[in-house]
Amino acid sequence: MTSKRVKKPSQERAELVERLKEAQRHHGCVSEEVIAALAESLAIPVHEVYGVASFYSFLTTRPLGRNVILVCKSLPCHLKGAEMIMEAVAKELGIGPGETTADGRFSFELTNCIGLCDHAPAMLINQDPHLDLTPEKIKQILKSYK
Amino acid sequence: MPQQRVVLKNCEVIDPERIESYLAKDGFKALAKARQEMTPEQITNEIKASGLRGRGGAGFPCGIKWEGARTAPGDIKYVICNADEGEVGTFKDRYILEKDPFTLVEGILIAGHAIGAKQGYIYLRAEYHHLLQHLQSTIDQVTQRGFLNGFKLEIREGAGAYICGEESALMDSIEGKRGEARYRPPFPTTSGLWGKPTIINNVETLMNIPPIILNGAAWFSQMGTERSKGTKVFSVSGDVEKPGVYEMALGSPLRELVEDLAGAKNIKMVQIGGATGRVLPAEKLDTPLAFEAVLGAGAVTVYNRSRDVIDIVHRTMEFLAEESCGKCTPCRQGTEVMAEVLAKFAKNEGSLKELQNLADLSSAMMLASMCGLGQAAPNAVMDSLQYFRGEYEKRVAS
Amino acid sequence: MCAPDHSKNINRVGLFSYLIVEKKISLNINGINVSARPGLTILEAARENGIDIPTLCHIPDLLPIGACRLCVVEVAGSRTLVGSCHTPIAEGMVIQTHSPKVIATRRVLVELMLASHPDACLICDKANICELRRIAADLEVGLPRFRARKHYFPVEDENDRMVRDMSKCVQCRRCVMACKSQSGQPLFSMAYRGFDSKVIYGNDQPLDRDACRDCDACIEICPSGALRKPRKPGEERADKALFIKG
Numbered sequence: 001m002t003s004k005r006v007k008k009p010s011q012e013r014a015e016l017v018e019r020l021k022e023a024q025r026h027h028g029c030v031s032e033e034v035i036a037a038l039a040e041s042l043a044i045p046v047h048e049v050y051g052v053a054s055f056y057s058f059l060t061t062r063p064l065g066r067n068v069i070l071v072c073k074s075l076p077c078h079l080k081g082a083e084m085i086m087e088a089v090a091k092e093l094g095i096g097p098g099e100t101t102a103d104g105r106f107s108f109e110l111t112n113c114i115g116l117c118d119h120a121p122a123m124l125i126n127q128d129p130h131l132d133l134t135p136e137k138i139k140q141i142l143k144s145y146k
Numbered sequence: 147m148p149q150q151r152v153v154l155k156n157c158e159v160i161d162p163e164r165i166e167s168y169l170a171k172d173g174f175k176a177l178a179k180a181r182q183e184m185t186p187e188q189i190t191n192e193i194k195a196s197g198l199r200g201r202g203g204a205g206f207p208c209g210i211k212w213e214g215a216r217t218a219p220g221d222i223k224y225v226i227c228n229a230d231e232g233e234v235g236t237f238k239d240r241y242i243l244e245k246d247p248f249t250l251v252e253g254i255l256i257a258g259h260a261i262g263a264k265q266g267y268i269y270l271r272a273e274y275h276h277l278l279q280h281l282q283s284t285i286d287q288v289t290q291r292g293f294l295n296g297f298k299l300e301i302r303e304g305a306g307a308y309i310c311g312e313e314s315a316l317m318d319s320i321e322g323k324r325g326e327a328r329y330r331p332p333f334p335t336t337s338g339l340w341g342k343p344t345i346i347n348n349v350e351t352l353m354n355i356p357p358i359i360l361n362g363a364a365w366f367s368q369m370g371t372e373r374s375k376g377t378k379v380f381s382v383s384g385d386v387e388k389p390g391v392y393e394m395a396l397g398s399p400l401r402e403l404v405e406d407l408a409g410a411k412n413i414k415m416v417q418i419g420g421a422t423g424r425v426l427p428a429e430k431l432d433t434p435l436a437f438e439a440v441l442g443a444g445a446v447t448v449y450n451r452s453r454d455v456i457d458i459v460h461r462t463m464e465f466l467a468e469e470s471c472g473k474c475t476p477c478r479q480g481t482e483v484m485a486e487v488l489a490k491f492a493k494n495e496g497s498l499k500e501l502q503n504l505a506d507l508s509s510a511m512m513l514a515s516m517c518g519l520g521q522a523a524p525n526a527v528m529d530s531l532q533y534f535r536g537e538y539e540k541r542v543a544s
Numbered sequence: 545m546c547a548p549d550h551s552k553n554i555n556r557v558g559l560f561s562y563l564i565v566e567k568k569i570s571l572n573i574n575g576i577n578v579s580a581r582p583g584l585t586i587l588e589a590a591r592e593n594g595i596d597i598p599t600l601c602h603i604p605d606l607l608p609i610g611a612c613r614l615c616v617v618e619v620a621g622s623r624t625l626v627g628s629c630h631t632p633i634a635e636g637m638v639i640q641t642h643s644p645k646v647i648a649t650r651r652v653l654v655e656l657m658l659a660s661h662p663d664a665c666l667i668c669d670k671a672n673i674c675e676l677r678r679i680a681a682d683l684e685v686g687l688p689r690f691r692a693r694k695h696y697f698p699v700e701d702e703n704d705r706m707v708r709d710m711s712k713c714v715q716c717r718r719c720v721m722a723c724k725s726q727s728g729q730p731l732f733s734m735a736y737r738g739f740d741s742k743v744i745y746g747n748d749q750p751l752d753r754d755a756c757r758d759c760d761a762c763i764e765i766c767p768s769g770a771l772r773k774p775r776k777p778g779e780e781r782a783d784k785a786l787f788i789k790g
Binding site: 309326470471473479480483510521 | 555603609610611613614618624625627630631632645648649652653656657660689690691693714715734736737738739740741773
């Protein structure tokens with residue numbers, strides 16, 4: 001028995017989701033090149049990698065900005081005025097949901113429930129939570145992301 | 147009835163960053179008892195006797211699940227903690243992970259001992275990435291103190307998919323695949339993760355394990371109702387003065403939770419169990435919160451009289467249509483059709499014929515869908531049609 | 545005794561091999577007592593006894609897919625209907641394959657498939673052999689009660705062995721499964737999710753010239769007009785039958 005840990009194919013395969021997320025962190029999105037490289041290194045077909053990447057909402061094949069804003073649109077946030085937050089973000093950045101600023105600083109997305117309903121309305125920026133939002137707070141929060 | 151804190155007993159009491167603080171509150175005594183004084187069979191029997199049922203929504207008896215995995219043939223077995231709470235309006239697991247991750251890890255280790263597993267995973271939803279380091283630090287501290295005893299515990303993070311809270315989809319996701327529901331049988335207890343016997347338990351379910359082991363099944367089963375033992379942690383949000391996490395004995399009336407504890411006023415309706423949950427009108431506030439009545443995973447969203455039922459149900463269905471995995475026909479097609487029909491009602495363009503069609507569609511989705519998502523997807527539509535039919539009829543195109 | 549490995553295509557008898565015991569299993573299907581070999585699914589046991597259950601995703605001898613749900617049946621004691629293509633028979637099971645509840649459910653399922661299906665049967669090359677159309681006719685489904693937005697995808701006709709029209713796909717996944725079982729390098733996967741799910745090739749690109757080799761397995765089992773062989777006018781059709789019932 002050697003000390004070197006040999007991974008079984010199934011264990012390597014299990015890393016696909018994690019590696020896709022890692023690639024997205026580095027490259028801003030899961031590009032065709034990323035998919036091809038992952039398919040090659042994990043020895044699985046390109047379409048299968050694409051199939052996994054397109055399943056999860058936090059993965060995207062569309063290039064995103066440096067900072068990704070996810071404003072929650074689900075009911076508990078909606079009841080507490082999520083629309084006003086969306087408007088404030090849109091006004092501040094000059095873009096609508098699904099868009100990226102021209103300078104590549106922000107992408108603005110809407111998301112389903114992020115489990116911060118006791119502090120609604122809420123959003124995630126680069127997966128950091130921002131709670132109990134008001135339209136007034138948005139400017140200050142966005143300032144801190146370069 | 148005041149709150150009764152069993153699951154949350156350490157929350158806001160201990161320092162969740164320091165294991166010493168947990169040890170000072172009898173931390174890991176249950177694990178020591180389980181490993182030194184109890185056989186795996188005695189543990190599963192104790193959990194069975196306690197009447198503990200799964201807290202993730204389905205309410206399957208925990209002890210029976212554990213016994214299935216314990217007696218299943220095979221040397222390699224897995225314990226999975228489901229920390230993928232994605233149901234709209236639920237955040238109790240986030241609160242638990244923030245405030246008392248140690249009890250959870252202790253629960254996982256007892257489960258591992260009970261079924262003979264050497265490996266465990268905590269499947270954390272990607273939306274809770276902000277808890278990843280905190281949770282890893284918990285595992286590191288537990289490891290340094292030597293409590294793992296050969297058990298390997300890893301965190302696996304999701305990537306944004308509500309359906310991965312469904313146990314079979316969750317396992318596919320851990321395997322690096324699309325998180326799609328699997329048909330059963332085979333059940334996870336005999337053929338789960340990588341085809342090995344596996345138990346998947348919700349965070350809150352596992353939180354109940356250490357106190358049951360320490361205090362005994364009889365102590366636990368004193369709380370709750372005949373068919374729903376113990377307490378339940380509720381996530382209360384929406385039109386309430388004090389949104390937050392509350393723990394009550396099972397069987398407590400909904401009214402006490404939303405009015406007395408959370409301070410709701412002028413209630414029109416309450417959605418219990420999130421997007422796949424039930425909808426109750428204000429007249430039904432005395433309904434007990436229990437598996438035999440309404441419960442789900444304990445997400446309670448309150449709507450006051452200013453709210454529009456059709457808008458709420460429409461948004462609920464849009465959520466489900468976006469989050470359906472798409473594998474089986476009734477859920478993939480049915481949620482989309484429903485969302486489109488409800489959009490018409492929201493625009494005052496509904497028709498009476500479509501109301502009847504909604505009922506037939508609901509029934510087929512409940513009967514034929516492969517997993518719990520599709521089966522429970524029509525709940526909000528069916529309940530609102532029962533209690534608020536007039537609101538639909540008002541939105542019929544003239 | 546060994547648990548099944550879901551990652552591989554294995555013979556379906558192997559899937560439930562851990563349930564195999566010596567004795568034959570007695571069960572009751574539609575009021576008639578029958579016995580069947582252990583390890584069979586409800587669908588297989590029914591078919592062995594001359595009862596036909598409709599299905600659009602089942603492929604004999606391959607791992608069940610369970611996606612279309614048309615094969616659902618009533619099993620006494622079960623809260624929901626049960627997918628017969630993937631549920632193993634068990635001793636004493638009482639099954640209804642064509643009860644009013646089952647038929648009503650199957651009708652809705654077909655209507656749901658048709659809800660987003662192009663209304664193009666008149667000019668569809670596979671109209672005369674379309675399984676979806678045959679089952680709709682059998683179940684006497686007329687104009688579907690439900691409507692959903694259509695999927696419009698351009699017809700992929702670059703490949704000279706296969707034409708793909710994903711607007712007509714019912715997402716049964718037979719092609720994915722069949723290709724996987726036939727070739728060392730499967731062509732298709734499922735992509736996206738929910739109503740937007742789609743069987744894709746490559747990075748969701750049209751089937752190109754070199755994509756497919758020669759087995760035709762996926763074309764033969766495609767239950768709708770999504771996959772077909774290229775055919776010029778005047779060439780012989782696959783079947784003369786035309787479904788007109790319903």
